[in-house]
Every structure is written in structure tokens, then in C-alpha cells.
Amino acid sequence: MPIMEVKLWAGRTREQKAELARRFTEAMVEVVGCPAKAVTVVFEDYPQNDWAEGGVLADEWSARPQDL
DSSP states (O other), X not given: OOEEEEEEETTOOHHHHHHHHHXXXXXXXXXXXXXXXXXXXXXXXXXXXXXXXXXXXXXXXXGSOTTO
């Protein structure tokens, strides 16, 4: 029972998530050899102000120094 957790910024469409789930499932079936019905994909959406790299929130990245 493979479970894939996908963390994304909020705002992806239902169609985009459905396509990702389909492709991830296909890859898991091909590589691992499990049945498609055994694959679970969980999406977690985060607002950009809940995500940071280099100490800078993602919604402020346009102001971040290029070397980060």
C-alpha cells in the first residue's frame, strides 16, 4: 500500500492534481509493481506565507537576494 504525500503551494486546480495523481500512480505501478488501486496520493496545499527557504517566506521571494 504505497502512500505518496505531495506538498504544494495552494492554487493548483483539481485537473492538475488529478493528472499528477494519475502519473504518480502509473509510475508507482511501473516501478514497484503494485496494483494501481493500492496506490494512495495525498495532496497538502500550503499558502506561500507558510513556506520558507533561507529564512525568507515564499510570498517574499521576489525581494530575496539572488544568492539564497
